[in-house]
Structures are given as structure tokens and as C-alpha cells.
Amino acid sequence: MSKFIDEVIIQIKSGDGGPGAISFRHEKFAEFGGPDGGDGGKGGDLYIVSDSRVQTLDKYIPLKIYKAKNGIHGGARNSYGADGQDEILKVPIGTEIIDLEEDEMIHEFLKDNEKILILKGGRGGKGNAFFKSSTHQTPRFAQPGEDGEFKKIKLSLKLLADVGIVGLPNAGKSTLLSKITDAHPKIADYAFTTLIPNLGVVKREDDSFRYTIADIPGLIEGASRGHGLGISFLKHIERVKGILYVFDGGNVDIEEEMKILQTELKSYSKSLLKKPFLIVLNKIDLWEDKDFTKEILKKYKHLGEIIPVSADKSINLDFLLEKLDELVLNLKKPKSKKKAKKK
Ligand SMILES: Nc1nc2c(ncn2[C@@H]2O[C@H](COP(=O)(O)OP(=O)(O)OP(=O)(O)O)[C@@H](O)[C@H]2O)c(=O)[nH]1
Ligand SMILES: [Mg+2]
Structure with a gap:
């Protein structure tokens, strides 16, 4: 197809x-x-x-x-x-x-x-x-x-997905989709591998609960002015309940990258910035120093909830899925809220 x-x-x-x-x-x-x-x-x-x-x-x-x-x-x-x-x-x-x-x-x-x-x-x-x-x-x-x-x-x-994956080219968005859903998108070591949106379904073992995730082409600075693949494909995440921002852990200025992504989303529709989101820091397998993860999480925690993973090596994906379940079901338990406050 x-x-x-x-x-x-x-x-x-x-x-x-x-x-x-x-x-x-x-x-x-x-x-x-x-x-x-x-x-x-x-x-x-x-x-x-x-x-x-x-x-x-x-x-x-x-x-x-x-x-x-x-x-x-x-x-x-x-x-x-x-x-x-x-x-x-x-x-x-x-x-x-x-x-x-x-x-x-x-x-x-x-x-x-x-x-x-x-x-x-x-x-x-x-x-x-x-x-x-x-x-x-x-x-x-x-x-x-x-x-x-x-x-x-x-x-x-407009695709009807529950969650949309947004990120710069090559961040590992399609790899992540292929690991947490039944989709088999094309994955490659160059920018703009994904040219058309991919849709995947997350299924629970007992089949009690399922939701869909859309992986869209990579966004770059100026996409709204026609750079890269443009932003028209953002219509496919207009109806999502939440967004997963995926970053390449090799590039450590998440703040700068987040700004680029959100500027482009905003120029398509301000409502995209109002959706709940999670930040996925991908490719942590590339880091030798494990303390580095902690350091980065601390440094950028003001941006939102950051989940470090390796899509390729399947590290921490179960935890990410738990967080996604919460995002989709909007089942934030009061307990976990209290915990968050204590910290
Ligand atoms: N080391 C490492 N490499 C990864 C990981 N996840 C993805 N990659 C590699 O990163 C490259 C890009 O992966 P894709 O999944 O195609 O990235 P994408 O964000 O979908 O890229 P576009 O579709 O071009 O926007 C590929 O070579 C992947 O094998 C990871 O967790 N660790
Ligand atoms: Mg892709």
C-alpha cells in the first residue's frame, strides 16, 4: 500500500x-x-x-x-x-x-x-x-x-487515531510505532523515511482494551512555510486525544527541538498544543553513562513528563505503554497525583 x-x-x-x-x-x-x-x-x-x-x-x-x-x-x-x-x-x-x-x-x-x-x-x-x-x-x-x-x-x-506521534525526522517515530503496535512502517537511517501517515493498533493481551496511534512524517523548522514535507499531514492528528513527542536522545537540546515542533503545530492549529502529551526520549541505548539519563530528565522536567526509552532495543517500552494507557483513558488516579506532589 x-x-x-x-x-x-x-x-x-x-x-x-x-x-x-x-x-x-x-x-x-x-x-x-x-x-x-x-x-x-x-x-x-x-x-x-x-x-x-x-x-x-x-x-x-x-x-x-x-x-x-x-x-x-x-x-x-x-x-x-x-x-x-x-x-x-x-x-x-x-x-x-x-x-x-x-x-x-x-x-x-x-x-x-x-x-x-x-x-x-x-x-x-x-x-x-x-x-x-x-x-x-x-x-x-x-x-x-x-x-x-x-x-x-x-x-x-482525517485519520481517527487516539494518539499522534510527532517529532523531527529520524527521531525513531516509526521504530517506536512498530514496537508498540501491530504496524510495520518503513524505518531507515535518513530523514523523511515516512512520507504518508501510518496507523497502528495497541492491543492488550486479553483484548480488553485497544487504541490507535498515528505516526506522521517528520517536522522541521519552517514546515509551515513549506519546508520539508510541509504540515498538511497534521490534519491526521487533529482528532487525537494525546500527543507523543519523540526525540532522538543523541541530540540533547530537547527544549530547542520542542520549541520547533510546537511552533509548527501551533501554526497548523492552536488546539494541538492544548492536548495532553508525553515526551519520549528515544535512543538511550546510545548513552554509555547511565547517570546521563537522570541528568537530562532533571534538566528538562519543566517541559513535561519525560520517558526515556530505546525503541530499537525495547528498553522501558512497558512503562511507556502504561503511561499511554493513562493518557488515552484519562484515568489518572488521584494516588499518583499525590505522589507527584510529594516529590
Ligand atoms: N540506536 C538506536 N537507533 C534507533 C532507535 N530507534 C530508532 N533508531 C534508528 O533511527 C533511524 C531512524 O528511525 P525511524 O524510525 O525511521 O525514524 P523516524 O522518526 O520515523 O524518521 P522519519 O520517518 O524520517 O521522520 C533508524 O536507523 C532506526 O534504526 C533506538 O532506540 N536506538
Ligand atoms: Mg518514520
Whole structure:
């Protein structure tokens, strides 16, 4: 899966109603039979449904028209035309539908299997049999079917992850994701290995509790001005409950790096800075001097809770997971708060 399309503009149309029929009964001994033109069928509706088995929007062809079928026209002998078949478009959970003409959001899919009626099919036209009355025995007209509706929409996918991993390139974000979730992202010793977001699931052994983590491309200073890979992928962490800032323990000025990351996050959306976070100091296996870890933790403790780990050598990852559970569940026990105060 190398493609990851998270935005596409398409056109959609519901089916036109089938026209009603104009027809007259031909009876052997009746000079004029009565009108017997049947009604046309209803046009198909257009639905969009969220489906957890769909991961991206890459099956949608930009600007293509996705159509429901038209209703069939009515027939003689009062036969009704068949209704047109509905069209159902499947999208990943986390997709927003935006009406481009009105410039407004139609719907945001936050759950699996939500089925939303976007465009209603046109009504079928009435056949001439419908228009017969005591004063009008032989109507020679029928109703046309009602036109279906049309819209130009944008589908925009924002991943629905509980936690987002943010860091400079090469900090070891993808390595961490591969160790604590079921994901297998590409890992390499150069900047911008990750070009598209990766999503992984953290699972507990008894399957009682699970949550998702998104690993996004590395951020650099000036990303908001288009440097590196830019910041548009930050939309994928807009909805996370918490952020994991990951730092390369080889570069010891965490404060400076944190400032760079937060400046870029802020320029995307201030709300990202309001989310709870943990700081992960990665690659501590590279340090010979174990006291160095203590020193660093003390020096930067004003930045927030720092968890030293080695993603590559799996050091301290269980502790990190415990902290992540707390972050996600927001289950900070009062006990641990007291402890923190004593220190
Ligand atoms: N020594 C050591 N190396 C690590 C550790 N974690 C990751 N690395 C190495 O650091 C390099 C970068 O790792 P990635 O996981 O690709 O880093 P990333 O932050 O995802 O990088 P981008 O996707 O480019 O932003 C790779 O060579 C990893 O093997 C660690 O705990 N210790
Ligand atoms: Mg990566």
C-alpha cells in the first residue's frame, strides 16, 4: 500500500425519476378504452457509508461522476416502472464530506457503518391513468419523472487515531510505532523515511482494551512555510486525544527541538498544543553513562513528563505503554497525583 489519498473531489448524482406512460386500453367492443399508462419508477438514492475495511480514498477518481440509476418509465396496462438502483459509496472512518458549492460540511464519519443519504432520487412521473377523472376521461398526458440531484463534493480523510506521534525526522517515530503496535512502517537511517501517515493498533493481551496511534512524517523548522514535507499531514492528528513527542536522545537540546515542533503545530492549529502529551526520549541505548539519563530528565522536567526509552532495543517500552494507557483513558488516579506532589 504505497498510495495514500486523503483528499479527492468527486461529483455525485441521484437517479432521475422515470416518466409516467401515456397509454389506452384497447378493448374489443369499446371504441375508446380508458387510460392505462402506469407511473414511472423512482430514481435511485445516493448514499455514503463508512466502512472500517476501507483505509484510504484512493479508489475514487477525481472529478468522476458517481451516479445512482434512473427510474424506469411506466408502461401500458398500468404497469409501474422499476425504481432505479441506489448508489452506495464506501469511505474510511474519519472521512468528512464537504459540499463545495455551499462550502459547508455535510457529514463527518466518526463510526463504522454509518449510512448517510446524501442525494434523494427523483420521484417517478404519474402515468395518464392517474389523471383520469369524471370530467376528464381520456387524459392524453403523463407526468415526466423528477430530476435527480447533483452535487460536487470533497471527501477529506482525517485519520481517527487516539494518539499522534510527532517529532523531527529520524527521531525513531516509526521504530517506536512498530514496537508498540501491530504496524510495520518503513524505518531507515535518513530523514523523511515516512512520507504518508501510518496507523497502528495497541492491543492488550486479553483484548480488553485497544487504541490507535498515528505516526506522521517528520517536522522541521519552517514546515509551515513549506519546508520539508510541509504540515498538511497534521490534519491526521487533529482528532487525537494525546500527543507523543519523540526525540532522538543523541541530540540533547530537547527544549530547542520542542520549541520547533510546537511552533509548527501551533501554526497548523492552536488546539494541538492544548492536548495532553508525553515526551519520549528515544535512543538511550546510545548513552554509555547511565547517570546521563537522570541528568537530562532533571534538566528538562519543566517541559513535561519525560520517558526515556530505546525503541530499537525495547528498553522501558512497558512503562511507556502504561503511561499511554493513562493518557488515552484519562484515568489518572488521584494516588499518583499525590505522589507527584510529594516529590
Ligand atoms: N540506536 C538506536 N537507533 C534507533 C532507535 N530507534 C530508532 N533508531 C534508528 O533511527 C533511524 C531512524 O528511525 P525511524 O524510525 O525511521 O525514524 P523516524 O522518526 O520515523 O524518521 P522519519 O520517518 O524520517 O521522520 C533508524 O536507523 C532506526 O534504526 C533506538 O532506540 N536506538
Ligand atoms: Mg518514520
